[in-house]
Amino acid sequence: MEYKDVIGHDLVVKSLKKACENHKMSHFYIFEGQQGLGKRSVARVFAKTLLCEKKGIEPCNNCNSCYKFDNRIHPDFKEVYPEKDIIKKGQIDELIKFINSSPFESEKKLIIIDEAHLMNKEAQNSLLKSLEEPPNYIHIILVSSDTKNLLPTIRSRGQQIRFYPIEGDKVADYLLNTLQVKKEHALFLSKLSNGSLGRAILLSESEDLFIRRDWLLELIDGLIRKEGFRIFAAVDYFYSNKDFTEELLQILMLWFRDLAVYKMTKDINFVINRDKEEFLLKQSFMDFELINDIIEKIQETSLNIQMNVNFQLAIETMLLKIQGEV
Incomplete structure (x- = not known):
């Protein structure tokens, strides 16, 4: 070394x-x-x-x-x-x-x-x-x-x-050129890892990370279309995946950040989930104010869980916000 x-x-x-x-x-x-x-x-x-x-x-x-x-x-x-x-x-x-x-x-x-x-x-x-x-x-x-x-x-x-978080482009370049991670995935992982190369490497080795992301995007799609029955199954999913709560909430944060950016620019090059343009197009009808409220609610949920607030209640309230019910 x-x-x-x-x-x-x-x-x-x-x-x-x-x-x-x-x-x-x-x-x-x-x-x-x-x-x-x-x-x-x-x-x-x-x-x-x-x-x-x-x-x-x-x-x-x-x-x-x-x-x-x-x-x-x-x-x-x-x-x-x-x-x-x-x-x-x-x-x-x-x-x-x-x-x-x-x-x-x-x-x-x-x-x-x-x-x-x-x-x-x-x-x-x-x-x-x-x-x-x-x-x-x-x-x-x-x-x-x-x-x-x-x-x-x-x-x-x-x-x-x-030591401060590493620049996202340096993390992405390492994943792309050293570990041969797909370009779209390398960008996503560099943001999800918050500038931690070690965490980005671990995430790149996860077989289920992108499966969890796909599940969340399907959930969001259903919630914003008022499919309320999804909330109960989603709470169970979050509970059974408690070890990945931080990761799941970060994926949600990145998604709604992308949704706001894409709604404003209509340019896929400015978003992190570049391989999910189809979902961004489908969900770009959402109101800016609601998107910002959801981002704040996800941040609040993360903080509440860290403070050991009732887990089920915190997740349910967040999902209702995504659905536009609170």
């Missing part, structure tokens, strides 16, 4: 390279941002760079250190992962032993703690002691998609580097 393999995050990479060039690397970083952005990949390249014998702004990929890093046998590199969705104090205690021993081969030691927010309180307090006065040879990188669950005292000690 090299920086050239990283999709997006040009400013982050530039900043890390600059730190190496000026020899002003922090002993403690926090890489934060939503899941699937590539934070861990960047952390690994940065760690590999700091351990590289050439001491450049990126790894040389030719020295013994780079070879050992790529083969995961470098004695001065340690990566910690959650075990059953938690990082316990025992794992951090073992890590502290690694921190307190001098480097074996390099001048530095590098540590990455992935999903660091899953450290329990005891583990975080144990790590905190090592962060107060870290040895000069230590560099620690916490990777997290939920930094609010890190102790304030930990957050305040780290140099926080924010």
